[in-house]
Amino acid sequence: MNTLSLLLRFPHYRFLRKISFKSFHSNFTPGSLFPYIQSFNSVCLYCTKWMLPASDLKRGMCYQATVDQQTQGLCDKEQRLVDKLYSGLIQGHRACLAEAITLVESTQSRKKEIAQVLIQKVLSYHREQEKLNKGKPLAFRVGLSGPPGAGKSTFIECFGKMLTERGHKVSVLAVDPSSSTSGGSLLGDKTRMTELSRDMNAYIRPSPTRGTLGGVTRTTNEAILLCEGGGYDIILVETVGVGQSEFAVADMVDMFVLLLPPAGGDELQGIKRGIIEMADLVAITKADGDLVVPARRIQAEYVSAMKLLRKRSKVWRPKVMRMSAKTGEGISDMWDKMTEFHDLMLTSGELITKRRKQQKVWMWNLIQENMLDHFRSHLAVRDKIPLLEEKVLSGVLAPGLAADLLLKAFKDRP
């Protein structure tokens, strides 16, 4: 049994099982995934690059060795590109930040490799900066989500302006899950946050996801790191729509804020209960004019509903607030609450623990995505998928059996 199989079998398998089936809809069962993992040679190669020298890792050597190994693999031109982007980025040049994010978003395998070298360099820079900052994270990462029309972009415009006026550098990464089907970024085509986009201390960037949850994880997480490297101390990650991307985003930020309009039950039906459980702060938007009364009512409803939720933190109970981006009322109070959350989480040590766990989730989500890509394109499986899917759809074949057949085909022909 190779090293990866051992690693997967013992320390991480339970974890993999947990994340695989929490965030991911497929026909796999934990049992059926296991042989698939075992015979997964190319993923092993990918992973061993990172995980094999476990003893070295303990000594803190593996990481540096990997960076060196990757850097040595670059040709002069590629090395110059990485150096140019890295130095421009840390000097705060927006054009370099934009180019660096484009690089990490690339789907070309070589560009992905170059992007990883850049990311490693930025990570090393982060660690140095955090050390100088007495171990405190460089930036506050906030996820913002809500149903379409909740007032997210109007809020971010108003909130972002307030923050830049207070001396912060704000980056807005708008996760756009529809970009894979539209072939481009919907958010990019829309005129949103016009004033904030002209602000030199703000950087707004749609973050295309290639339509997969893994896409959200990879590109957005890496874009967050790059923005932090570029000196942005507040990172707002906005998710549009109501779907899975919110869960992915909640797993990569320090604080998750849910924006809800003062609307009736019907309009909020698309909101998943699970996402409310993830919220550290619920903000009822548009609390102005005729909407003040419904906003108060919705606030009261959410205050009582959230009392019933399981406590996720020892130091923080989720809050429900009202605000209006139109009048500006409640926006400053929201920031006060957010900084209170940040300070409490930081001093209690929960923030650092949360970030560490997120790193691990990030790694396993990426492995999961790579494994699935490999599975789907595997010679023994690729041609069988449409037929078996068809049979499952028409009810001729049980999903479990179809999954077993595909996994067997995969396993038998490595």
Ligand SMILES: Nc1nc2c(ncn2[C@@H]2O[C@H](COP(=O)(O)OP(=O)(O)OP(=O)(O)O)[C@@H](O)[C@H]2O)c(=O)[nH]1
């Ligand atoms: N009265 C009032 N209207 C608001 C407020 N904020 C936003 N709106 C209005 O609500 C509508 C939707 O606002 P957006 O900011 O585009 O909402 P969004 O959540 O970004 O919407 P999507 O981009 O579709 O996801 C617009 O017509 C805004 O003018 C507010 O504070 N008060």
